[in-house]
Amino acid sequence: MRYIKHTSASICNKVQSYSSDDFRLVSARYPVSVTDYYASLIKRPDDPIWKQCMPDLLELEDTAQDPDPLDESALSPVPGLIHRYPDRVVLLVSNRCPVHCRFCMRKRLVGSGDVQMSNDAFYKIVEYIAVHSEIHDVILSGGDPLMLDDASLKTILTELRTIPHVAIIRIGTRVPVTLPSRITPELSALLQEFHPLYINTHFNHPDEITPDSTTACTFLADAGIPLGNQTVLLKGVNDSLETMRCLMTGLLALRVRPYYLHQMDLVQGTAHFRTSVRKGLEIIKGLRGHISGLAIPHYVIDLAGGKGKVALLPDDVTINGSTLLIRTYTGELITYRDISEKEEE
Numbered sequence: 218m219r220y221i222k223h224t225s226a227s228i229c230n231k232v233q234s235y236s237s238d239d240f241r242l243v244s245a246r247y248p249v250s251v252t253d254y255y256a257s258l259i260k261r262p263d264d265p266i267w268k269q270c271m272p273d274l275l276e277l278e279d280t281a282q283d284p285d286p287l288d289e290s291a292l293s294p295v296p297g298l299i300h301r302y303p304d305r306v307v308l309l310v311s312n313r314c315p316v317h318c319r320f321c322m323r324k325r326l327v328g329s330g331d332v333q334m335s336n337d338a339f340y341k342i343v344e345y346i347a348v349h350s351e352i353h354d355v356i357l358s359g360g361d362p363l364m365l366d367d368a369s370l371k372t373i374l375t376e377l378r379t380i381p382h383v384a385i386i387r388i389g390t391r392v393p394v395t396l397p398s399r400i401t402p403e404l405s406a407l408l409q410e411f412h413p414l415y416i417n418t419h420f421n422h423p424d425e426i427t428p429d430s431t432t433a434c435t436f437l438a439d440a441g442i443p444l445g446n447q448t449v450l451l452k453g454v455n456d457s458l459e460t461m462r463c464l465m466t467g468l469l470a471l472r473v474r475p476y477y478l479h480q481m482d483l484v485q486g487t488a489h490f491r492t493s494v495r496k497g498l499e500i501i502k503g504l505r506g507h508i509s510g511l512a513i514p515h516y517v518i519d520l521a522g523g524k525g526k527v528a529l530l531p532d533d534v535t536i537n538g539s540t541l542l543i544r545t546y547t548g549e550l551i552t553y554r555d556i557s558e559k560e561e562e
Contacts, residue, residue, distance in 0.1 A: 218334045218369040220313055221399065243272035247324060247486055250317045255395045258424055265422040265454045268490075270316050275489040284325040286483040288523035297334060298342045301523055304353045308342060310334060310373060311360035315396035320449055320490045322482045322519075327360055339373070347380050356387040363392040363399055367407055374411040386411060389447070391419040393433040400433035405440040417445040417476060422455050423463040431471055438472040445476035448514065450497050451490045452561075458503040465504065465512040475514040477526075482519055494518070494529070494541060494555045502531040518543065520551055527551075 243249070251270045258266045292301045299307040311334075314327055321327055346352050355377055362370070377383050388408075392399045408414055416437055420426065438444055446468050450456060455464065465475045478501070481491040501516045515528045524545050535542040541553040 218310065218336070218339065218372075219366045220311070220333060220364050221366050239274055240272060243274060243276055247272065247276055247319070248317055250314065252315045252396050254397065254429065255316050258427070260424075264424075266424055268454050269318055269320065269421060269451070271319070273319060273489065276319065276486040279486050279488040282483045282485040282488055283521070284485045286521040287322070287519055288521070289323075292523050295341050295345050297338055298345060300349075300352075301525060303351055305356060306346065306352055306354075307356045307358050309359050310339075310357050310362050311364050313364045314359070314361045315364065315392060315399075318391070320451055320481065320484075320487045322484055323360075324484050324486050339376075343376050343380070346377070346383065350382045353382060354385045354387065355383055356389060358389045361390050361392055362388050363390045363404075367404060370404075371407060374408075374414075378411055385413050385415065387415045387417060389417050389419075393418045393430050393437070394420055394425050397429040397433035400436050402436055405436040405442070408437070408442060409440040412441065415443050415445065417447050418473065419447050419449075420464060420468060420473070421448050421451060423460065423467055426464075426467045426471065434471040434473055444471075444473040446473045446514075447477040447479060448475070449479045449481060449490075450492055450500070451481065452492045454490070456492045456496055456500070458500050461500050462504060462508055465514065466508055469509065469512050475512055478514040478516045480516070480518040483521055491556060493558070493561045494534070494553075495536070495558075496561065498529060498531045498534070501529075518553065520545065520553065524549065524551055
């Protein structure tokens with residue numbers, strides 16, 4: 218498997234208010250990468266784009282959370298594959314992203330090296346999927362799958378399509394947001410060959426909806442690829458009703474259907490982005506009835522320990538102070554520790 222080539226922005230030009238010592242401290246633990254394009258969206262230090270891609274010393278202060286709270290390592294029957302739910306698997310085809318998002322759920326892995334998946338490792342994954350007939354849905358993730366070149370993507374998709382019980386292929390990618398020039402008519406035509414194929418992208422703020430990202434989504438939509446979006450609720454970035462209304466309605470105009478609004482995962486190095494669940498429920502309540510139902514995402518918590526995603530509605534969760542009681546898709550009741558109103562201030 219081979220990666221595409223792209224250039225990253227000169228970060229130093231963007232961090233004039235950030236000491237070089239601080240930058241080195243953070244980047245030594247959690248690598249930094251930003252594309253020229255995404256850096257160009259920064260209007261001022263500490264704006265919503267800056268916060269998503271620029272290092273912060275708070276990343277090093279968070280020691281209470283877990284590097285792998287979703288227990289993905291334990292749910293990996295073969296390297297590069299996560300099998301959490303009975304009928305679907307996540308295939309980690311790439312360890313590279315155009316931008317290293319500071320809130321990344323796989324902060325422990327992404328940017329830790331540019332080692333490409335070997336053909337041998339890939340075919341071991343294909344073998345596992347082939348002998349597990351209960352698997353109907355394969356989700357390509359990483360890193361970002363679209364950082365692979367077209368030939369590598371074609372190899373992966375072709376092999377998956379040889380497995381009779383794989384009905385659906387999904388790709389999770391932030392490339393339309395962070396490196397939209399990667400989405401070409403040629404790439405869209407390639408993906409079109411492997412329908413039914415779905416793409417979930419990842420817009421977090423209205424400032425990410427630009428002429429370039431619009432063009433990228435248009436290429437994909439015109440190729441008949443259904444587009445969804447997964448947004449992460451991020452403190453200081455998009456944790457306001459007005460911002461979320463603008464984002465969700467703007468996505469529909471791109472033919473991108475809002476799919477999930479994620480509560481921040483409990484990933485080490487990301488605690489400063491965390492809002493309370495109360496804030497998320499307040500936003501969903503403020504969206505319902507005020508904008509098209511097509512624009513309202515599912516608000517979900519991906520529970521620690523590999524318990525899975527649970528969708529929440531304003532009337533669906535039992536709240537006792539900072540303690541929530543949440544029922545999983547299997548019927549199990551899980552206690553979830555929320556942050557307090559004081560901690561959110």
